[in-house]
Amino acid sequence: MSNNSDPRTQLTLPSGITVEHDPDDLWSDSRMIVNIGPTHPAMHGALRMAAKLNGETIESSYCAFGYTHRAKEKLGENRTFHQFIVYTDRLNYCSSLVNNVTYAMAVEKLLGVEVPERAVWIRMIVSEIARVVDHLVCVGINAVDLGAFSFFLYGFHQREEAYTLIEKLCGARLTTSYTRIGGLMFDAPEGFEKELKAWVNRTRKVIDEMDRLLTGNKIWHQRTIGVGVFNKEACLKYSYTGPNARAAGIDVDLRRDQPSMFYKNVEFDVPVAQNGDVFDRYAVRIEEMRQSLNIIAQCADRMKKGPIWAEDKRVRIPDKDVVHNTMEGLIHHFKFFMTGFEVPEGEAYACFEAANGELGFYIVSKGAPRAHRMRIRGPSVYHYQGLSSMVRGEKIADMIAALGSINIIAGELDR
Amino acid sequence: MDIRTPIPTNGGDWLTKFGETWKAQAEALRQKFGGAIEEIRMPPDYPTDVPIVYVRKEAVAEVLAHLKSDPAFEYGFLSDITATDEMTDPRFEVVYNLFSHVRFNRIRVKVRARDGEAVPTASSVWPAANWAEREVFDMFGIRFEGHPDLRRILMDERWVGHPLRKDYPLKGYQIFTDAEVIHPELLDKG
Known part of the structure; x- marks a missing residue:
């Protein structure tokens, strides 16, 4: 051994990056090409x-x-504008309700249809439930990838309960197809607000518990702080949005x-961190879940009885008794499902802060159904694009941490 | 307080908020670039939610760079790049959706391109344009001049045809039995 206390030396590669050369590592300086995925348990989906x-x-x-x-x-x-609703579920399947809502907003923007008040409150509630579910999955799976299995189970219990609430609204747990153009498929059942608030209170406690369990954990710190750093400039270059951008100090939230919808009328904070590493993305998501729960509680207080579908003959599916008992209703029904409604010529880009960032639908209509x-x-497409430069010069195990923290959903990535 | 603030409909909320800004910006663009701006479609007159700036193909990178950094515009965030197949002459329109993190408004830039013509790349302005342009190439067959790595992105590399063209069938299957190989030369670029 030489007198130098640290045997590691810096090594500059031909591509200009400096890596640590470790003489104790048998494989140091040897080059190997590794193919990770598309079907690897640590890759989130077919990546x-x-x-x-x-x-x-x-x-x-x-x-x-x-x-x-x-x-x-x-x-x-x-497909007609009505038929396409089911396809939006399969984009980001962790938060399919947000996709439903954003798509409906895009078509309504083109049509100029205004949605009744109650439907808007329910849409806000389901968007925020979906955001909580998505963040629970993201931080949970990210922790599983780094070896913290029990943390994930706390979150997944709450996720199951959230799916039960969603099931009460629309009968489905994962592929919801809940929104309709101009309104919603079903109204919220009797006593839904009460159950919602009970879930919010339970989930608040669970998130505090998860926070205490992992946020101060030393191993978690060592695996996440300073890992997968993507700073503010890099985030802007690669069009990062949502929690991943906010973790790097970009203070932008499309809800604010x-x-x-009524996001002007509810109070919530937008958490922002500075370092843009895996830990900051985790911390931002944990705080966002708390804010989402606050929004849900406010919405549950303010929603009142009322119609859930715009009184617009173009977009509203006729009621079943009208269809079965009147000639006009039957014709209307058949016209709706066989040819669809015509959307006036024009184009619109409707976007909304989905769980992972800006989800947008850019629709160009030529006046056809x-x-x-x-x-x-x-958002996942742009997040995934930045991964290569994010993990350059990092260990391969840290790549898994970085990938989990930016929460790539293959359904949204591949479309 | 009246909470019945409607969902911003076509040209509604955004128009009252940003209408004046957009008008001033359209005027500034016309003055700065002159002939490079083909036309500007403003929201109340044309059914669109944000102004559409049609730019001559050759000048697009320059206009985008100006929109990104000039203090009168500050559209520093590239929301999306996509294209539409109009089946007319020129056939394609490449669409750039931009967003401002300063004013929180949006603008849309469009470039018309004939079939087989190349459009200058925007990846020098935003690195994020790299994959978005690859997708446009994959789906529409529009080439981007100066793009660092213009390969297919969603479809298999051996795929024939461009699926989002209007003349491409809905069920145009092509079956491949073996996997795509790794390209070591892509890893040497660094």
């Missing part, structure tokens, strides 16, 4: 990363996806800064 390793350090990498491509944008041009162009802007 693939080809990485060139120097020992355990990722020297360079590139990402590939498209393994679950279902041609949703093409289908959007071949580009308000839609089908869209001329149905573009879905999912």
Whole structure:
């Protein structure tokens, strides 16, 4: 041994990045190409990363996806506006309700339809439930990837209860298809507000518990602080949105800064962190869940009885007794489901703060019942694009931490 | 307080908030770039939610860079790049959706391109444009000049045709039995 107390030295690679050279690591300085995914338990969905390793350090990498491509944008041009609602569930399947709501908002924007008050409050409630569920999944799975299994179970119990609430609204747990153009499929049942508030109170406690369990944990700190850093400039370059951007200090939340629905009328804070590492993304998500629960409680207080569907003959599916008992109702019903309603010519980009960031629907209509162009802007595409530069020079195990923390959902990525 | 603030409908809420800003910006763009701006479609006159700026193909990177950094615009955030197939001449419109983190308003830039023509890349302005342009190439077959790595992104590399073109069938299956290989040359770029 030399006198130098630290045997590690800095090594500059041909590509210009400096990595740590560890003489104790047998594999240091050897190059190996590793294919991670598309079907690997640590990759969240069918994602693939080809990485060139120097020992355990990722020297360079590139990402590939498209393994679950279902041609949703093409289908959007071949299905009526009503039929396309079910396809939006399968975008980000962890928070399908947000997708339903955003899609309905886009078509309503084109049509100029205003949604009744009660429907808007319920839409806000379901969006926030979906956000809580999505964040629970994200922080839970991220912790599982790093070895903290019990943390995940706390969250998943609450997630199941949230799905039971969603089931009471629309009869489905995962693929909800809850919104209709101009309103909602079903009204909330009797006593829904009470159950909702009970769930909110229970979930608040569970999130505090999860917070105490993991946030101060030393191993968690060592695995997450300073890992997968993506600073403010990088986030802007790669169009990062949502919690991932807010973890790096970009103080933008479309609910507050580009308000839609009644978000102007509820009070909530937007948590922002500074470092943009895995820990900050985790911390931002934990705090966002608390804020979402506050929003749900406020919405539950303020929603009143009323219609849940706009009184607009174009978009409203006729009631069943009208369909079965009148000729006009039957014709209306058949016209609605066989040809669909015509959306006036024009184009609109409706976007909303989904759980992972800006979810946008850019619809171009040429006056037909089908869209001329149905573009879905999912946040995951842009987040995944930044992964290669995020993990350059990091250990391969830290890549898994970084991937879990930016919460890529393959359904939204591949569309 | 009246809480019945409606969902911003077509041109409603955004127009009262940003109408004047947009008008001033449209005027500034016309003065700065002159002939490079083909036309500007403003919201109340044309059914759109935000102004659409049609830019001549050659000048698009320059206009986007100006929109990004000029203090009168500050559209620093690239929301999305996509395209539409209009089946006319010129056939395609490449669409850039921009968002401002300063004023919180949006604007849309469009470029018309004929089939087979290349559009200058925006990836030098925003690195995020890289994958978005790859997707446009994959789905529509529009090439981007100066793009660092213009490969297919969603479809298999061996795929023939561009699925989102209007003349592409809804069920155009192509079956591949073996997997895509890794490209070591992509890993050498660093």
